[in-house]
Amino acid sequence: MAASQTSSAPSYTSALTTFLSSIEEFAGSLSQLEKEIPADQVPVHGDRWHQQVLAAFEKSQAACREFETTEGITQPQVLEAQKLFRDRTGHWMEQSWIAHRSRTKPSGFAGDYEMLLKLYEEATPACGLGGYIDLCILDLPLARAVRARMASVRSFLLTELGRRDGDAPVRILDIASGPCREFLQWPAARSQRVEVVALDNDPQAIDYVSQHVKPQLPDSTTMSMNRYNALRTRSAENTIRHFGKFDVIYSVGLCDYLTDEHLVGLLHGWGETLNEQGVLYIAFKDTEQYDQTPYQWHLDWFFYQRTLQDVLRLYEQAGFNVHAMDTVRDATQIIVNFVARKVPGAIVRLDSAEAQPRRRRAPGTAGTKVQSSTASSEGATEAS
Numbered sequence: 181m182a183a184s185q186t187s188s189a190p191s192y193t194s195a196l197t198t199f200l201s202s203i204e205e206f207a208g209s210l211s212q213l214e215k216e217i218p219a220d221q222v223p224v225h226g227d228r229w230h231q232q233v234l235a236a237f238e239k240s241q242a243a244c245r246e247f248e249t250t251e252g253i254t255q256p257q258v259l260e261a262q263k264l265f266r267d268r269t270g271h272w273m274e275q276s277w278i279a280h281r282s283r284t285k286p287s288g289f290a291g292d293y294e295m296l297l298k299l300y301e302e303a304t305p306a307c308g309l310g311g312y313i314d315l316c317i318l319d320l321p322l323a324r325a326v327r328a329r330m331a332s333v334r335s336f337l338l339t340e341l342g343r344r345d346g347d348a349p350v351r352i353l354d355i356a357s358g359p360c361r362e363f364l365q366w367p368a369a370r371s372q373r374v375e376v377v378a379l380d381n382d383p384q385a386i387d388y389v390s391q392h393v394k395p396q397l398p399d400s401t402t403m404s405m406n407r408y409n410a411l412r413t414r415s416a417e418n419t420i421r422h423f424g425k426f427d428v429i430y431s432v433g434l435c436d437y438l439t440d441e442h443l444v445g446l447l448h449g450w451g452e453t454l455n456e457q458g459v460l461y462i463a464f465k466d467t468e469q470y471d472q473t474p475y476q477w478h479l480d481w482f483f484y485q486r487t488l489q490d491v492l493r494l495y496e497q498a499g500f501n502v503h504a505m506d507t508v509r510d511a512t513q514i515i516v517n518f519v520a521r522k523v524p525g526a527i528v529r530l531d532s533a534e535a536q537p538r539r540r541r542a543p544g545t546a547g548t549k550v551q552s553s554t555a556s557s558e559g560a561t562e563a564s
């Protein structure tokens with residue numbers, strides 16, 4: 181903590197002292213629990229060990245939050261403290277399957293399809309202390325929001341299909357499709373044909389969907405899985421050349437990892453890839469509705485923090501008439517789904533979103549805050 185030691189702010193120094201002792205207290209609790217909980221114990225929701233692990237986890241979150249909100253603390257000081265916290269707690273926290281995966285990021289970023297599967301299935305392969313930490317993480321508001329978000333998109337897709345008729349198949353583009361859980365137990369339509377084109381750059385996600393999701397689809401629905409970098413879809417011309425135009429385009433779980441600059445180009449490109457009467461459905465987390473502390477401190481899992489208004493500004497910059505858009509929250513209120521329909525006046529055509537002046541925010545304000553270790557989407561190559 182070199183920067184902290186040279187800081188002269190008394191409130192910072194005392195906050196740091198308090199915080200360091202809270203880390204030791206958390207480490208002490210975890211160490212004690214590690215001794216008490218048999219290593220092969222399958223975690224049981226609500227038992228006394230779950231309650232004790234949860235109490236320690238929540239107390240630690242409160243300490244991290246208090247430190248982070250200390251008046252005058254700088255972003256580098258927070259990042260430095262987060263690293264120290266994770267180093268000191270690594271031995272215990274990384275016994276959790278989820279914390280280990282989010283801290284080590286084997287796919288390059290925390291929210292990969294295997295992580296999503298664990299959140300959807302509310303299951304952990306970990307036993308002992310790590311299994312109990314996983315139970316606590318699976319109950320965090322954002323983990324519940326991920327499940328609610330999937331339920332919302334499934335319901336949206338089914339409602340949308342119900343609104344459409346005609347002989348031509350309804351074409352759906354799923355961008356950053358992950359495990360495609362929304363298509364499990366997908367109902368057969370009597371006469372409607374549905375063509376799903378799913379894009380993801382993780383070959384393992386594609387294999388999973390090919391093996392577990394695609395084979396159980398009814399005959400009326402076809403699905404093609406494609407390894408494709410979502411960032412390439414900012415060019416509508418490219419997407420249309422490869423995959424055609426779509427009646428429904430959606431993306432869930434990707435945009436919170438992307439910069440404003442990427443998003444403006446992508447939203448514009450997605451609008452241009454819609455058929456007439458098409459609809460665009462994009463999910464974002466509302467920073468005002470959840471606490472980032474356990475993700476950023478305990479898991480090393482960062483998202484761009486945006487309010488609903490921040491996202492609407494991006495749509496405006498991408499050429500959308502935001503007054504003609506709907507915003508629909510999921511059951512937890514944390515996720516906002518932005519729905520834009522391609523009807524006259526709803527999506528204003530621009531020659532190029534790139535030509536629009538872009539407002540950049542000062543570092544540290546909503547919509548720009550990021551931890552470099554998270555945003556693999558931004559580092560993904562155009563070639564994939």
Ligand SMILES: C[S@@+](CC[C@H](N)C(=O)[O-])C[C@H]1O[C@@H](n2cnc3c(N)ncnc32)[C@H](O)[C@@H]1O
Nearest residue numbers: 291356357358380381382409410432433557560
């Ligand atoms: C949080 S998961 C969401 C998956 C799925 N949409 C869902 O909600 O269950 C994010 C997905 O985005 C994919 N992804 C990340 N960056 C990508 C990129 N640049 N191009 C394509 N897929 C990407 C990951 O492989 C992962 O499957």
